[in-house]
Amino acid sequence: MPRIEITRDQCKGCELCVHACPQGILGMSKDINKKGYFFAQVVDAPRCIGCRMCAITCPDVAIAIGMHGTMYHYFTY
Amino acid sequence: MPRIEITRDQCKGCELCVHACPQGILGMSKDINKKGYFFAQVVDAPRCIGCRMCAITCPDVAIAIGMHGTMYHYFTY
């Protein structure tokens, strides 16, 4: 299972990752972070396919991904 | 016969009219004009066909042409 790390205080709550995730497993928090934004979080981690869409989309480099081997990469990046 | 009037002191002696005249009837004077240039002059007036090439070419509007009716106009101007 890939590890998605969203740096809470780096997130600006733009929700772009939420819409980018093909698995629909990201959601927005109810809390606000230090910057005052509702931040993104992984809602359903086990279903993550490590496709990196979320990270590629994030304008704030708030998402890092770790995993074993290659999983579902729709395209080279 | 067309009348070619070259305003002597308006001429800068560039010789462009001399080369433009299809009849070869323009030439340069041996005198200099007030500006210090050898000026253009009509050498063989009777052979002028009133084609206006000389005047169209002259960068200094030194040449005026008068004539009766239309003569040899290679193109409208």
Next chain:
Amino acid sequence: MQTVFARPESLATVSTHYCPGCTHGIIHRLVGEILDELGVRERTVGIAPVGCAVLAYNYFNCDMIESSHGRATAVATGVKRARPDLCVFTYQGDGDLASIGMGETIHVANRGEKITVIFVNNAIYGMTGGQMAPTTLPGQVATTCPLGREVETAGWPIRMAELLASLRTPAYITRVAVHTPLHVAKAKQVVRKAFQHQLAGRCFSLIEFLSTCPTNWGMTPLEATRWLEANMIPYYPLGEYKTPE
């Protein structure tokens, strides 16, 4: 477990001042990733513009120069001519590059300076609060065209990629977008190519990025990506406009 996605070294570990969802951030990251991948961070000098990216000098982890509004390419010319061994790029908005800096832009491209220009077209003046840009679309509302851009008085939006590609000198002119992951991935290839051209000693390259400005467009980030897709791409077709002869 190996890290397959993380902040590139060429991006400083700071938070940017960009608005939520602003794609300036993605474009920064792409440049950072390519500087890393090509291994040129330590011999790169970037030129920041005046525009929302004015603080880019804090965001790239390489030597940076802040230039005056519109003159980034003149500054880049100075740097590159002084030190041809350096990798030099500018990062400029549409107001900066296509309005006040138009003269410098055409000439730097036409002189064939061996630099790479990152051109962020968001169809608006972001930093100053939403005035009309040379790239603002017909009918698009901005604070200095409150009834929408009128082509009759303000002319058609300028397509910089096409304009520059009509010059003989420049090597590489391409337009990309970054509003979907796929577009981002494609854009990254283009950024790589542009820097590779420079490193190979080929002359001027420019990448026009279609970018969002949710704040001044008055949209959510997601709406902005959709507006870009629906309105900007038809007027500003993506693709390579010029490749090295």
Next chain:
Amino acid sequence: MQTVFARPESLATVSTHYCPGCTHGIIHRLVGEILDELGVRERTVGIAPVGCAVLAYNYFNCDMIESSHGRATAVATGVKRARPDLCVFTYQGDGDLASIGMGETIHVANRGEKITVIFVNNAIYGMTGGQMAPTTLPGQVATTCPLGREVETAGWPIRMAELLASLRTPAYITRVAVHTPLHVAKAKQVVRKAFQHQLAGRCFSLIEFLSTCPTNWGMTPLEATRWLEANMIPYYPLGEYKTPE
């Protein structure tokens, strides 16, 4: 006997300071003739450049404004926007219009200002004594490229007509020459059209004239016309590049 060729009223009855054989004089006359023929002299304002034509304000027999180097089109914009009823033209050299004034040129064309630009491309800086222009041909010697223009460091000469024609807004962009009577006659038709477009309320028109500079090319006037024919026309093809949509 009727006068079939004489100085047009729109040209002042003075001698110009142009060098012998310089085709600036022909271009002046064409503009003067057309202003006469269209009967607009008394509502025309011309903008003189800084360049050999700097004294054009003394040569045209209409209201004239001397502008700073490169900014004639910005000045013309001011005039035309203030008084849309006037017929406004600028007269500019290649250094003026295509080097220092490039930004203004692109933008005036792209805003579609309803003015007519007379652009004199003589591939050199005439007035300042023969420095390289953006239009100087590859290999052509000038005082600031004493070994001939090197495309590698100075880029290819800029083709303004093509560049401007790649914009969507402008109405009429044409390149002509005046080195033979036939070319002069054709050019006159083009000048007429350009002013007619303006008078009909159509937007921006520009005529690029290929022109000689015997003095700084180091040739006799006749040699200069031949050099133009042999070298400039191949690089700067004559023709209409854009006509009203």
Next chain:
Amino acid sequence: MQNDLICAGFGGQGVLLIGKILAYAGMHEGKEVVWFPSYGPEMRGGTANCSVVISDRAVGSPIIAQPRGLIAMNLPSLDKFEPTVKPGGLIIVNTSLINRSVQRTDVEVLEIPCNAMAMEAGSARAANMVALGAYVGMTAAVQLKEAEELVRETFAQKPKLVDVNLRALHAGHDFAGAHRADQAPTPEVRS
């Protein structure tokens, strides 16, 4: 006599509008007024603030180093401006978005859940009107009816919003009234 305040919050919270209404109201009452927005290097989409001075005499600097009043609509605003408030001054805290209390002990504090109350009044976006009402209630810097009038004018184009905003305004005003009644004697916040 002079009332001055800083009104601060997120960009979208309408803090500049609170200030403008206060300034307009003061003007209508024949006072000298100045409104001055922060236009500084705030983060885009980040915080915004403005200062307002309502005075009987010509106003000097509109930049208030030590405001007599502070309306803090969010946490960063409280963090930034709490230390600057004049001793004896007033801080209005929007507890809907601020989860800490004021540290200063030499000022009067009104804690009020603006967003929640606005929601009750009919729209979360009217939180600023709650705060405005509260400020008017606490200071009487301007008359409530002037503020009402201006709310009507402001939303004249969108009549639906007039009522919501008036309700929010009154809710804030009432809240302040209740608070003042609770606390006697109050410190003098005007001078």
Next chain:
Amino acid sequence: MQNDLICAGFGGQGVLLIGKILAYAGMHEGKEVVWFPSYGPEMRGGTANCSVVISDRAVGSPIIAQPRGLIAMNLPSLDKFEPTVKPGGLIIVNTSLINRSVQRTDVEVLEIPCNAMAMEAGSARAANMVALGAYVGMTAAVQLKEAEELVRETFAQKPKLVDVNLRALHAGHDFAGAHRADQAPTPEVRS
């Protein structure tokens, strides 16, 4: 002691070169020298001129309002500068292109057909050297052999021209010598 002159003619006549050779020669002789070209609003392809000062002391203004010497290579130059020459000064008139005589009576005049003499020496383009030779012959402002040396240097790239120009220089110098011999006593043209 100071010698100064204006050397004027058409653009192509090489008047600036005459001036430069004089300045260089003066410098080689250890004098203070300044050369200053007209770069003013002359008509393109029209007249050109320069001033040269050769002096024992530091040179002040290189613009000479009242030159001690004038070389007029064409009519417009004579027209323009004749009135400015210092009383007692020298005017060299190129009679090949100037068909009037000098009006001033308080100056020395040398009439010399530069173009014709240059043609004789081998090239019409060496008319300026005839004038230079004449000026040196009249004033001894610099030594002839310095001028010769400089002519050699100037045309070093085109050896063919060296002889022609030296012949022209000597022709001018000799012409002046003959003239001076004719006229005795001559007015003092140096000071």
Next chain:
Amino acid sequence: MAKKLMKGCEAIGEAAIQAGCRLFFGYPITPQNEIPEYMAARLPQVGGTFVQAESELAASNMIYGASAAGCRCLTSSSSPGISLMQEAISYMVGSELPAVIVNIMRAGPGLGGILPSQADYRQAVKGGGHGDYRVLVLCPSSVQEAADLVIDAFDLADRYRNPVLVLGDGLIGQMMEPVEFKPRPPVALPPKDWAANGCKGRKPNIINSLYLVPEVCEQVNHRIAARYQVWEEKETRHSGHNLDSKYDLLLVANGSVARVCQTAIDDLKASGVEVGLFRPISLYPFPIKALREAAARAKNVLVVELNMGQMRDDVDSFLQGRVPVHFYGRQGGMMAAPEEVIEQARAILAGRSN
């Protein structure tokens, strides 16, 4: 027109319209974006024309053109943008064209910052472009005064055929205050028979600043200089505060910071200390005579500015050492607070100071 709460920038825009200006050419820059934005919305309502220029360079040459055609027109910018206009301003003076230019100053040098500053004083009053020229510089310290001075600026520009600069800072531009546009009696101004707007029925007019014959160029220089002589006699403006008291210390300040000084003076007065304020409104021509009179009654002068002491140098030279001149300044976008001025004033009055 009733009193309206307006931003300084908006009031400036409206004032231009009230002055009959129907043309605006400009380029955005903080903190004066509200001027072009106001004009973009407002000019079409009165049949006027707004053009967003591609740059300040272009904008300044567009007003050159519109003015040459005989029409009132406005451009505005902030510090870096004004630097880009220096060539055109010099040209307008050389061609004797009226124009009104607004500079809403921000901190410099370079990109500096966007907060209020008075660091362009020298550029404004000494002429940042080339050649011997000046512009008339008017410096408001309230929104109402900004509006009034802009209207005057158009009249002055037309009367003297010279650009007039209205010099404010971010504070003047951004703050809102009540403004009223009162009807004004029409001012008699010379006809613009020199304008280049079609030569029907007359000889062609030429607008030009090139004079190849130096004698002529010299004459033009003298004609222009003579105008400034007239200004120095007739067009100085100033104001003051507490000048009828018996003060030992005179503050000299202009624009935004003069307001701060006013507050400081009121506070000092409340504690029994009398300090006067001399506020030049025309920075060029500087009201030298009035300054000397006001300073003659003081033992010390304190110049307060939002820069390193640019006006101080002038005050110093105008007072020719007759009164000691002290200085207090803030820079880089910092605004002096009344308390700071009070402290400086007290220090000087107590004999301990810079």
Next chain:
Amino acid sequence: MAKKLMKGCEAIGEAAIQAGCRLFFGYPITPQNEIPEYMAARLPQVGGTFVQAESELAASNMIYGASAAGCRCLTSSSSPGISLMQEAISYMVGSELPAVIVNIMRAGPGLGGILPSQADYRQAVKGGGHGDYRVLVLCPSSVQEAADLVIDAFDLADRYRNPVLVLGDGLIGQMMEPVEFKPRPPVALPPKDWAANGCKGRKPNIINSLYLVPEVCEQVNHRIAARYQVWEEKETRHSGHNLDSKYDLLLVANGSVARVCQTAIDDLKASGVEVGLFRPISLYPFPIKALREAAARAKNVLVVELNMGQMRDDVDSFLQGRVPVHFYGRQGGMMAAPEEVIEQARAILAGRSN
């Protein structure tokens, strides 16, 4: 290198090369075309780079870039072109970048004329761009001095990280005089460890003039101002003529016209009248102390300039009314003749004068 007869412009170009400058960015303009032309021919011979910029605006930003990369570079222009560089000059000061800029002045304002003038004095010494800044201004009065000062200018610019302006006029630029480039002892200068030229082995360097936090911007303003304090103490330069005589009248003049004054003084001396000449070489910082000393020995001061009295105003203010200051000027490209200066001097000495 032996003495060579060179135009001022050529000597300036050669001097830059002798100073190790290998980069020139510029745009043609009379009367300084010979500088770019010389550089275009000469730089390639020494492995340097000549770029004809598309404009002065571009040229000034190109030197901003080359300087930011740590390299010596030159640009040159004449009056209108220098006006177009004002924004970039302000930026260079704000970013603390060295640069050498040459202005070969011509008549203004506007297009003016191409003949010699000193009408950009004020722009040069007061700073024509926005913000609180100065450039160091060196003013030669001979071709040799022009060459020497250009070499010094590079050192000064590098030492203080501030642009240095060499101010000549058409006369200095166009005339030919003998010049000699003598070998100079190397000067110790601080390393350019701030340059943006690749961050290998160190943290990235940033060249910048934006300071959004006003407190920081204020500090930068103070740091820059402190530099000018140092200049005023250490970097003034002046020269004189006949200053060891017993003069009643002191002439003050700079650059080209100082030569004319020198001739006038020699001629007066020949007729038994002693007049001194004080010639500032650094126009900013002005050699105030030396001027005061020289003026203290005179009963009258006569400032001679090719403008309307720009330096006169400064001299006036520096002398604070201690000595009457008279003025004689020519404008628009006219050069004062020694006879005119003599006449003025005699009039003052005779007690009849302006």
